[in-house]
Amino acid sequence: MDRIELASFMDGLRETVSKATPEQCLEPMSGTVTQVRGFQSIARFGDVETLVDEPTVFGGTGTAPNPAEIALAGLGASIQVTMLCYAAHLSIDATDIVVKLAGALDARGFFDMSPDVPVGFYEVTADVTYKGSASEAQVAQLLDYVNRCCPVLAVFRQPMQVKLSMRQVP
Incomplete structure (x- = not known):
C-alpha cells in the first residue's frame, strides 16, 4: 500500500470509527502460547505462529527471540x-x-x-x-x-x- 492508498484507507477507518458505538470500536485479540520443550514455546494468534525461546545462557535453545x-x-x-x-x-x-x-x-x-x-x-x-x-x-x-x-x-x-x-x- 503506497502513502496515498494508506491515507485513503486511514481516512475511511477514521470515518467508520467516528460513527461507531464504543463496543463496535473494540478490537478483540486472543491467542495461545504452548510449551514445545524446555523454555521453547509457540505463540499462536489467528493463523500466525511465532516461536519464542530463551537464550542458552538462561537454559533455552536460543532459536528464537x-x-x-x-x-x-x-x-x-x-x-x-x-x-x-x-x-x-x-x-x-x-x-x-x-x-x-x-x-x-x-x-x-x-x-x-x-x-x-x-x-x-x-x-x-x-x-x-x-x-x-x-x-x-x-x-x-x-x-x-x-x-x-x-x-x-x-x-x-x-x-x-x-x-x-x-x-x-x-
Missing part, C-alpha cells in the same frame, strides 16, 4: 505502524521507518532477590529513523501522535489490570 524481545518487537512494530499511518493521514513524507529498541532486564528481579529491583524493564529506548523530507515541525507533530496514539507504547507506559489464573488439567 525471548518473551521480553517479543514485547520489544511488538513495541517497535506498533511505533512503526502508528508513524506510517499518521504520516499518511497528515501527508508527511516519512518512509522506510526503522525502530531500534533497547532495554535491560535485571535477573535479580526475576529471582525475587530484592524488592527494590523491578521484574521488568527499568526503561526502554526507541530510536526511530526514517527517509523523507518532513520538516522539524512535521516530525514533532508525528512524534506527538505516536506518543498519544500508539497502542503498544501505551501498554508499556500505562499500568493495567492483568487477570492471571492457573488450573491443573488432566
